[in-house]
Amino acid sequence: MRKKNVLAVILSAALAAATLAGCGGTDNKDGLQTGNSQTGSSQAGSSQTDSTQAETGSQSGTALTYWCELNQNVSANYSNLGETPFGKEWQKETGITVEFQHPPANQGSEQFSLMLADGELPDLLEYAWMNYPGGPEKAIKDGNIYELTDIINQYCPNLRKYLDENPDIDRMIKTDEGHYYCFPFIRGDDRLCNTIGLMLRQDWLEELDMEVPTTIDEWHDVLVAFRDKKGATAPLSWEYTMGSLTSANPFAYAYGTCREFYLGDDGKIHFGPAEDGYKQYLELFHQWYGEKLIDQDLASLQLDQVSAKITSGQAGASIGWAGSRMGTWVNAAVQTNPDFMLVCAPYPTINKGDQPQMGQIDNRYPNQGSVAITTSCKDIEAAAKLMDFAYGEEGHMMFNFGIEGESYNMIDGYPTYTDVILNNPDGWSVAQSLSAYIRGNYNGPFVQDIRYLEQYYTIDTQKESNLIWGATNAAKYKVPPVTPTTEESKEYSTIMNEINTYRDEMTLKFILGDESLDKFDEYVKTLNELGLERALEIQNAALDRYNAR
Amino acid sequence: MKKQSFSQRAKKDFRRNRALYLLVLPVLAFYIIFHYKPMYGAIIAFKDYSPGTGIAASPWVGLANFTRFFSGPYFARLIRNTLLLSLYSLLFGFPAPIILALLLNEVRNKKFKSVTQTITYLPHFISMIVVTGMISNFCLSNGLFNDIIVLFGGERSPLLQNPNLYRTIYVASSIWQEVGWGSIIYLSALSGVDAQLYEAASIDGAGKWKQMLNVTLPGISPTIITMLILKMGSLMSLGYEKTILLYNASTYETADIISSYTYRVGLLDQDWSYSTAIGLFNSVINCVLLVISNRLSKKLSDTSLW
Incomplete structure (x- = not known):
């Protein structure tokens, strides 16, 4: 008889526990x-x-x-x-x-x-x-x-x-x-806001008697020389898969476009990948990819692979941060190759002597x-x-x-x-x-505080990076931190999810040559079908509200 | 009348077997707390859920989350990729451990057998991130696989950027990783096959091949079928981990599957209702597949889960 009671107690306790657990969530909410x-x-x-x-x-x-x-x-x-x-x-x-x-x-x-x-x-x-x-x-x-x-x-x-x-x-x-x-x-x-840019092997440039490239054509010559005379298998190699490095693409900026939204001269927000400049950028990269000037493994590169290529001389140029990329690579490579040195290159332009317009910049x-x-x-x-x-x-x-x-x-x-x-x-x-x-x-x-950075950069070329990479009008094209309204935000993120997936996929296909650039107009049409205009509308409304703050 | 008799019977049974009931209680509680209670949360698939307002108070949106998924531009591709990848995994991945088990079963040298077994199931214990790291390094245009391709007169190419190769890489590496581990269950089933049957078969003049076809395979067929049914039940639920570590935008075409899409949209963008809706859709399909394959197997071979 007694045993039965014990059992009853245990059972009801377990039931009570289960019920409580069931209610717990709701209470919390x-x-x-x-x-x-x-x-x-x-x-x-x-x-x-x-x-x-x-x-x-x-x-x-x-x-x-x-x-x-x-x-x-x-x-x-x-x-x-x-x-x-x-x-x-x-x-x-x-x-x-x-x-x-x-x-x-x-x-x-x-x-x-x-x-x-x-x-x-x-x-x-x-x-x-x-x-x-x-x-x-x-x-x-x-x-x-x-x-x-x-x-x-x-x-x-x-x-x-x-x-x-x-x-x-x-x-x-x-x-x-x-x-x-x-x-x-x-x-x-402001100098803390431009952190990403182009860098390339200074010792190679000197050896080849070449100047730091400033235009797209000069870059082509340098990369070809790296490929042919220095035996670089991946002359330009960077962590393409990393979002912030893909976004800050100096060669796209040269064509007055970028991978994201930017603020146009008309004071409105535009979407770079849907503009004509983007097609020119893709043509350039497709050509360079075919000439093996860009890392053939572009789409799957990880940081350790890029680091290995840069420090071992398989690659001669890269895109990245002055601190965590440039500094680390120079310090690692001089151990085995005392001549190894990287130099910062300005954002390239199409015509010699032009002032670079767009560039990577953070908001304050x-x-x-x-x-x-x-x-x-x-x-x-x-x-x-x-x-x-x-x-x-x-x-x-x-x-x-x-x-x-x-x-x-x-x-x-x-x-x-x-x-x-x-x-x-x-x-x-x-x-x-x-x-x-x-x-x-x-x-x-x-x-x-900028005084941290002044001491953090130990190599001369790092210290110049802010000046060289900062010599653009990037701030003018930077979209300020705007936010869609709560109601619009879901619609916006749904649209942009589809658009970003499509943009990333097609960008790579165009570059790798899986898709012909004749299809660029079709690609833009699809972007619009995915709701690009609506996204721009939301962004521009957000910009108006921001300006009215 | 009937109801009363049932409760009477239950009472009687409970009195007689109370120790057994007590034993089953923790298991029952586990399922209720961890498997049935969370099902309540699935209703957020039909709501516009935000954690601030809670599950109960979030507004109903009907089937909006489902229509968004079904009418999305990638719906057809996601379903196709998920099904094909699953199907290939099943087609090539399912027989592999059985074949390995059969081969190992014929090995007479004990030492060789245990060494082989250990080597083949070791990859199972390597973490997914290490495995995919190895794969992506080997697939580089100057990686190991390309070295082999060049050795046979081929040309170097970045393998992970080729959508046509993605499924092969995915399935082959999965087989490499799981074949040894998967063979364990078949090896144990093999050891249960009556030795007299082999003896009888060899007296009847069956060679090794015939013995395998007529004794070994029928002997372990219940295990095989059970495993197959279980596999069918998870056909649509490929995990996202390996995919998001292996794919990139250039292989989305063949690599993007439902779970990796959900990961990008649902988890990173914190769109819980939408990802729950996709998850629920997945589960329903899986459940249907499980029931169908179970029915089929019951009809064809008398082996079934229930």
């Missing part, structure tokens, strides 16, 4: 909904702020959770940002305990999606917030993050001051409705590494103070140069990195030792 209604108006949001603050008080020692991707230069030596000297100093200076959470490498956006779907958000969430489906305004409306206007006005004197002094930045980081949603990553200098607010306060956050004041620190004087130095006396010294008023950074005793690369002390060499919620 209800909770989120409440958060939503509270943030419906910013007034209500701020009143909640006050009450939460009264309950917990700021700096009460409860840890804030902070989710961000861990930069690979950090993860090379640390498993958590909180373990780095940077992370410790940040907490010490602000007196706020932070528990950092990181997704597995390269899974940031997947994990972000899963976190949103799950509904359990950390207090602070670092992300490229303009990529939130439906735009940042939707993130506020969904009740995932707080609208920050009142919070910034109340708790963030440093950021407020910076935004008041820089109205152009202020415009970038707001939504069309005038709402703040994040503590932004800002490039503090490049939509990365920006932090929002989520509706899960209980101690908003502490979160706001933690964030505001970086926009003040002390925080600015810490985020860009680290700890005075340890990672940098002030020499004649110039923050100079110490040997801990430049000649790390543990043999770390400069990028890795920088990443232990600062965030200035990648991104995060602060204003980036």
